[in-house]
Amino acid sequence: MKRIVTMQDISCVGKCSASVALPIISSFGCECAILPTAVLSTHTAFEHFNIVDLTDNITAVTDVWKKEKIDFDMVYTGYLAGNRQVDLARDLWSDFGGEGKLLFVDPVMGDFGKLYTGFESSYPSHMRKLCSLADIIVPNLTEAFCLLERPYRESVTLDEAFEMAKALTEGGAKAAVITGISPRAGKLGIVKYDRVKNKYFSHFSDMVHTDFPLHGSGDVFASVAVGAIASGEGIDEALAMAVDFTAEAVAETAKNKDHRWYGIDFETVLQRLK
Ligand code: PXL
Secondary structure, three states: OOEEEEEEEEEEEEOOOOHHHHHHHHHOOOOOEEEEEEEEEEOOOOOOEEEEEHHHHHHHHHHHHOOOOOOOEEEEEEEOOOHHHHHHHHHHHHHOOOOOOEEEEOOOEEEEEEEEEOOOOHHHHHHHHHHHHOOOOEEEHHHHHHHHHHOOOOOOOOOHHHHHHHHHOOOOOOOEEEEEEEOOOEEEEEEEEOOOOOOOEEEEEOOOOOOOOOOOHHHHHHHHHHHHHOOOOOOHHHHHHHHHHHHHHHHHHOOOOOOOOOOOOOHHHHHHOO
């Protein structure tokens, strides 16, 4: 059985991060170990939240893993609570990465042109260093602009998106995927550039119009992609599956009048994975 370690927060309420990664990756029949970066009452899109920062506990956990000779097939990083944690994520990869292993980085830091509450303006430059080590990075458009140090624009053409994906790999990542791209009306999906194969890829599904925010949808996308890759899908197939699954989950959420405003109802379609 493949074993993945995901380094991200636990948001006690708010469907994101580890609460999304665990059920989704498990549903692929893969083991999901967690390295919690922080425990939050609720994610940071809530008006009120508190955060217990676990930066000082991280090496205590990984030291034991080293003693126990635990290894992982994949390292998957998500929300990291501050600059020092990004450096600890790089240590995680240097301790547990290596030949035949895969580093998947979701450089979670913002949306709609803004950094999420709590991140310093120097955070993207730290994140860039982690991205440089990755096999695959999956920023949304806001995060892609931040990583490239370019001014944010709400939308880009397909050609511009491909150019940005290629430019992102110049920092060192082997492949860059930009999520949440809508180059044609009614379509939403991803573009990818693979530096090793010098190949582009894109996949779109029908856009589901919603009048509510899609908090955690990036975490759903990334977790499906990670689970699918770990269970043997090709990377492009895994990414396409993640786009389609996320769109289905959003569509189900839109149908449910009682849906929670703070996350998407991925639970209702979880059985469709595999
Ligand atoms: O879904 C990304 C995410 C993860 N974790 C926390 C967040 C967010 C986005 O706001 O606040 C704590």
